[in-house]
Amino acid sequence: MNNVRVRFAPSPTGLFHIGSARTALFNWLYAKHTGGNFILRIEDTDDGRDRKEFLDVLIHGLHWLGLNWDEGPDVGGECGPYFQSQRSDIYQKYIEVLKKSGLSYEKDGALYFKVSHKPQVIHDLIRGNVIREEEKDFVIVRSNGKPVFHLVNVVDDISMRITHIIRGEDHLSNTSKHIELFNAFGVKPPLFAHIPLILKSQGSGKMSKRDTGALIEDYEKNHFIADAVRNYLCLLGWSPKEDREILPLNEIIGLFDIGDVNRNNARFDEKKMSFFNSEYLRALPFGDFYDRALIVLRNSQVAVEKFDTQYVRNVLAICQEKLRSFIELPNFIEYFFVEKITYDREALAKLMAKFDLRTRLREFKLAFELLDIIDETSVENLVHELASNHDVNTGEYIHSVRLAVSGRTVGPSLFGLLRVLGKEVTIGRINSFLFQN
RNA sequence: GCCCUCAUCGUCUAGCGGUUAGGACGUUGGAUUCUCAUUCCAAAAACCGGGGUUCGAUUCCCCGUGGGGGUGCCA
Numbered sequence: 048m049n050n051v052r053v054r055f056a057p058s059p060t061g062l063f064h065i066g067s068a069r070t071a072l073f074n075w076l077y078a079k080h081t082g083g084n085f086i087l088r089i090e091d092t093d094d095g096r097d098r099k100e101f102l103d104v105l106i107h108g109l110h111w112l113g114l115n116w117d118e119g120p121d122v123g124g125e126c127g128p129y130f131q132s133q134r135s136d137i138y139q140k141y142i143e144v145l146k147k148s149g150l151s152y153e154k155d156g157a158l159y160f161k162v163s164h165k166p167q168v169i170h171d172l173i174r175g176n177v178i179r180e181e182e183k184d185f186v187i188v189r190s191n192g193k194p195v196f197h198l199v200n201v202v203d204d205i206s207m208r209i210t211h212i213i214r215g216e217d218h219l220s221n222t223s224k225h226i227e228l229f230n231a232f233g234v235k236p237p238l239f240a241h242i243p244l245i246l247k248s249q250g251s252g253k254m255s256k257r258d259t260g261a262l263i264e265d266y267e268k269n270h271f272i273a274d275a276v277r278n279y280l281c282l283l284g285w286s287p288k289e290d291r292e293i294l295p296l297n298e299i300i301g302l303f304d305i306g307d308v309n310r311n312n313a314r315f316d317e318k319k320m321s322f323f324n325s326e327y328l329r330a331l332p333f334g335d336f337y338d339r340a341l342i343v344l345r346n347s348q349v350a351v352e353k354f355d356t357q358y359v360r361n362v363l364a365i366c367q368e369k370l371r372s373f374i375e376l377p378n379f380i381e382y383f384f385v386e387k388i389t390y391d392r393e394a395l396a397k398l399m400a401k402f403d404l405r406t407r408l409r410e411f412k413l414a415f416e417l418l419d420i421i422d423e424t425s426v427e428n429l430v431h432e433l434a435s436n437h438d439v440n441t442g443e444y445i446h447s448v449r450l451a452v453s454g455r456t457v458g459p460s461l462f463g464l465l466r467v468l469g470k471e472v473t474i475g476r477i478n479s480f481l482f483q484n
Numbered sequence: 485g486c487c488c489u490c491a492u493c494g495u496c497u498a499g500c501g502g503u504u505a506g507g508a509c510g511u512u513g514g515a516u517u518c519u520c521a522u523u524c525c526a527a528a529a530a531c532c533g534g535g536g537u538u539c540g541a542u543u544c545c546c547c548g549u550g551g552g553g554g555u556g557c558c559a
């Protein structure tokens with residue numbers, strides 16, 4: 048059986064961005080789908096721009112997205128080393144072959160490759176056969192002795208026995224050069240798959256690191272759920288069909304085939320990305336939600352550590368279904384963790400104009416104080432009873448109490464909210480609201 | 485300029501000669517709910533243009549137009 052070997056070959060010259068991430072993802076998916084190997088190779092041949100910091104960000108980003116590699120940095124493998132900066136002896140051998148074959152020549156201290164001036168056929172799994180002819184000879188070793196991208200890329204794909212080259216469409220024009228090199232080494236080129244580019248959501252051109260949503264690290268910083276980001280990325284240029292979009296990774300692996308990838312570029316959509324994130328967030332088992340929420344809160348101004356664990360859990364439990372993203376969490380639950388809350392003045396004015404807010408609060412407080420058990424049912428019953436006794440809408444009590452105890456008009460269900468806050472705090476906050484307003 | 489490539493609602497896409505052109509995000513309206521969010525219902529919204537081929541083209545071919553990429557001793 049022909050074992051699939053694919054590689055992701057980034058150069059650490061900049062932060063890890065969404066286009067690269069998707070290329071890595073498609074390589075990874077194809078490897079998983081076929082039971083092949085996914086190889087990470089670092090193309091650090093540009094010492095002017097390569098930075099260790101970028102490498103760290105890249106490795107971290109891949110791990111965050113769950114794209115583990117079978118061979119590469121940290122894990123090793125039989126085709127190592129996996130840093131091009133450590134493979135010069137290998138390149139040297141191949142360069143000698145080219146020199147002996149007479150397909151190269153020196154000019155201005157650099158080594159050039161003689162192109163054949165024949166049309167090269169690129170067998171592309173996504174685009175079919177693409178024919179392109181190289182017109183000019185090109186440099187393969189710089190005058191400073193360093194081999195260039197075209198050469199090392201091909202040499203490594205040969206020596207690492209890569210079977211499928213899945214990369215961005217921006218490389219399509221390079222590919223005829225690469226095929227010439229494969230031919231020069233007497234090696235049958237691998238199959239290619241040039242995937243479409245991700246375009247920026249506004250304006251023209253492909254996504255660049257300056258565009259919002261472009262950097263993988265920003266998703267992590269903003270507490271996006273990696274599964275959601277990955278799921279969304281799968282859908283940029285590929286579709287599972289059957290009108291489905293949100294689906295578990297193992298299903299995607301089963302369905303994904305590189306030949307099904309679209310040919311046209313896709314525009315990035317921040318809103319849809321956020322939608323995916325909120326769907327995943329809501330679907331999180333509470334234990335996971337709690338763990339993640341705690342990390343977010345510890346990095347925020349909310350002093351959760353001063354509160355009882357069970358209290359924190361209770362707060363989070365009633366908020367999960369209401370939350371759309373973790374970045375909103377601190378602000379969303381802040382009033383559970385402060386001594387003195389602040390009131391939304393605008394909302395206050397609005398409610399006061401609508402009905403007699405103070406009276407409703409006093410009525411509520413009187414009845415609430417007599418309640419033995421504070422839970423969803425008891426509070427709900429209480430509110431309904433009050434509303435019917437005083438012949439007003441339940442909303443008048445609900446809105447008033449919510450504002451008095453949380454300072455705002457939005458939040459989790461009031462009944463759960465009061466249960467979590469407890470009798471004492473609820474009454475305290477109503478009192479202080481009445482005193483202040 | 486030259487070379488390569490792509491083209492379905494605003495966006496992501498399904499479609500692979502005959503469909504009321506489907507879904508999703510977003511937008512708008514409505515229902516439910518204690519607010520918000522959810523959920524549900526509904527609406528507006530697309531086959532770039534022109535030639536062919538064909539009984540019949542969104543679908544196949546050609547041209548044009550538009551988009552994207554490449555055109556480095558960057559990768």
